[in-house]
Amino acid sequence: MEDLAKFAADGKLKAKFLEVESEFSAMSSMVGAVAAGSRVFTATSSQGLALMHEVLFATSGMRLPVVMIVANRALSAPINIWNDHSDTMAERDSGWIQLYTENVQETVDTLIQAYKIAEKILLPVMVCMDGFILTHVIEPVDIPKQKDVDEFLPKYQPDHAVLDTERPMTFGPFTYPEPYFDLKKDMEEAIQDSKDVISEINEEFANKFKRKYGDGFIEEYKNDKDTVIVALGSVCGTIKEVVDKRKDVGLVRIKCFRPFPTEELIKSLKGKKTIIVLEKAFAYGLGVGPVFAEIRNALYPFTEKSKFISVIAGLGGVDIRVIQINDVVDKSKQMKDGEVVWMKT
């Protein structure tokens, strides 16, 4: 955000840069600005996202195409500034589309796609990139040319609803139970329908910019073994290292967590002997990680043939190393279905 402020200060970014007093107000002013017909952006992390919690639900409920980057970081308490996924996993049912990226290039590319997705289906999108691991890294990145991006993503022109004195409309009214129920159901249908849009935009982006990340939902990497690791985000780079060196394990990376890629995961995981879900968050009180629970639910009709292992790793920024992943894969052969591993050196 500081760099964007500098771009705006130097006149390189033609935008109004708002500096507000809190993340709560940041998201609130974005809702106002997008409702008034402008494209908006912000970035946040951890506590900031938690402070936005109430506004996140209002944004999706009002069907406003807000886009933001979340630099994934741990939630208090105890206070901790490092990377994990507790912040965005806590917002997984907020009605936002969630896209997790593996590296900085993918984050840039996904952000461009995110606007197109959000504006087409009228739902907000959060692009989730690992805090520190991706936000504080130096990596060669190809920034697409403005002209190409403008062609791919033309000017935002809302035709649905906009705050316009020529055409007065009421946004965010008080709603009784019956229409509330219907509107919420409509929202879920829109999220499900967004799968076609995400897929289309993934192809369109690949054609134009010659870069592609799986089918837009998941990315399979040497997934032709009996054992597979399922994970999200930058740790997949480390897992790919493991996969390359061993001959007995593959990887399925979930890029799009909301909408949840049920069909894609069934296709890629059905019939596997061992499914190891490695994730940087925990569903406290449930006994497993949230991604694990959702994958097991998606694969329920096929669970008899598979053993599911829940690996909780990297909470509060704990390093995840090749040696530990190797160790889990080795030990998984002796583990029982449903076992939970808190992986730490």
Added chain:
Amino acid sequence: MAPGTRTCAGCGAVLAARMLLKATGKDVIVCEATGCMEVTSTQYPTTAWKVPWIHVLFENSASVATGVKAALEAQGNNHTQVIAYGGDGGMVDIGFGAVSGALERDDDIMIITYDNEAYANTGIQRSGATPFGASATTTPAGLESQGKKQWKKNIPMIAVAHGSKYVATASIGYPQDLQKKIKKAMQVKGARYLHIHAPCPIGWAFDSSMTIQVAKLAVQTGMWMLYEIDDGAFKRTMTPELKPVDEYIKLQGRFKHLKPETIKIIQERINASWKEMDNLEKCGVNLRTIL
């Protein structure tokens, strides 16, 4: 505003909204906080608002207005007035952080509180704007309670302490004064703050036919004082010969438990405040230059 909102009979808040829009005209966007006006005027799929109107949450109408204004400016629209509107709960208490932020940044919006002196929409819980001695559902009068223990939070003075170029108080009992202030505020660029006193028959426990009378008496007794602070210069817009506060208090059920000695405390506070306002005017202190 269209007629036929679902407010209670004798609602002061809906009068404030009507008077506001009469003064602003149609080139305006209203960003409203959750509260009485929001629930009664926009029951889906109907609406009473004939101007663009948006409600997001309870405590963010000022931030929403900041965003709307920024978008209009980015689109080259520099004429439409953007209003952050809410009750005392939404503006004085739970949404005060957003109000303070917009005032501090001097965002080009009008921030307007309609003050019915309680969280009226949710069941008359006390707010920071509830007056001393009033019985509210969370500060009920009882054998060991004389109602709210604290004085009313002075938001207009807090607004001017942010450096706001135009701050005013108003009352639905004096529509011409109110509309004059709105029109004046519209001429000013930056964050402006208006605080409108709007009696609530249900919350304050008076007959719904008496709303205007109660509003006028609040001003005539000094329980609510009408003034403006234009570019830092404080000036009362009404200087009546103050009536005894008892005339205002005795009309309302929320004060019926008050003992004469408590009423005396209130009277003394009003007298002292009125005298300080004399001093403020005489001295010509510029409140915006105090840093």
